[in-house]
Amino acid sequence: GENVEQHPSTLSVQEGDSAVIKCTYSDSASNYFPWYKQELGKRPQLIIDIRSNVGEKKDQRIAVTLNKTAKHFSLHITETQPEDSAVYFCAASRTGTASKLTFGTGTRLQVTL
Amino acid sequence: EAGVTQFPSHSVIEKGQTVTLRCDPISGHDNLYWYRRVMGKEIKFLLHFVKESKQDESGMPNNRFLAERTGGTYSTLKVQPAELEDSGVYFCASSQTGGSTDTQYFGPGTRLTVL
Numbered sequence: 001g002e003n004v005e006q007h008p009s010t011l012s013v014q015e016g017d018s019a020v021i022k023c024t025y026s027d028s029a030s031n032y033f034p035w036y037k038q039e040l041g042k043r044p045q046l047i048i049d050i051r052s053n054v055g056e057k058k059d060q061r062i063a064v065t066l067n068k069t070a071k072h073f074s075l076h077i078t079e080t081q082p083e084d085s086a087v088y089f090c091a092a093s094r095t096g097t098a099s100k101l102t103f104g105t106g107t108r109l110q111v112t113l
Numbered sequence: 114e115a116g117v118t119q120f121p122s123h124s125v126i127e128k129g130q131t132v133t134l135r136c137d138p139i140s141g142h143d144n145l146y147w148y149r150r151v152m153g154k155e156i157k158f159l160l161h162f163v164k165e166s167k168q169d170e171s172g173m174p175n176n177r178f179l180a181e182r183t184g185g186t187y188s189t190l191k192v193q194p195a196e197l198e199d200s201g202v203y204f205c206a207s208s209q210t211g212g213s214t215d216t217q218y219f220g221p222g223t224r225l226t227v228l
Contacts, residue, residue, distance in 0.1 A: 004155075006155075032215045034215070034216070034217075036219070042221065043116075043117075043204075043219045043220055043221040043222065044156070044204070044219045045219070046216060046217075046218070049215070049216070089155075089156060091156075093215070095215050099144070099161070099208070099215060099217075100146065100158040100161055100169060100172070101146075101148075101156075101158065101217060102158065103148075103155045103156040103157070104155060105154060105155045106153075106155065106156075
């Protein structure tokens with residue numbers, strides 16, 4: 001089955017700096033890669049996703065890149081703000097009926113003033 | 114629109130007892146998933162319903178766990194008898210059929226503590 005590894009487990013950056021979180025996956029058939037943000041005590045929320053026919057996707061300060069050959073994808077947050085502090089999870093799945101998500105272990109991002 | 118809801122938000126039970134968790138998906142979502150996060154580890158898949166049918170239950174840890182989705186609306190996950198290692202946060206998610214079926218919307222989770 002699919003295996004997703006995520007690094008780093010914790011990340012501390014100063015406000016205004018950039019943050020990068022990296023994930024690798026094992027199943028070459030995976031073609032959908034969402035990123036979820038979970039603030040303390042709240043539900044995981046989808047912040048951005050990418051499909052295997054696209055190499056990069058951007059939404060304001062958040063971007064995701066995908067390298068299918070190397071089987072890795074990354075989340076980039078620019079101009080970080082204190083409200084970006086949360087746990088971020090990457091995930092991978094095959095689209096269609098077998099659409100369970102396989103998650104990474106999460107990255108706790110702390111944005112300091 | 115209302116999001117995915119779960120009940121209860123917290124449950125503390127003793128080993129050997131029974132607990133039933135409930136999930137109400139977003140209205141109209143045929144796909145319903147159960148996941149679990151144990152002790153700060155990754156969120157792990159348990160099972161997937163399409164309407165009332167179990168599409169994939171490969172993640173269910175053992176036969177102490179029973180999931181149902183009668184009528185294809187809300188779902189329940191029963192743990193009987195509960196063991197210490199069942200402690201964790203149980204998430205439910207739902208997605209629609211057709212269109213963007215990949216996007217899964219998560220509920221707030223039920224934190225289960227087995228003493």
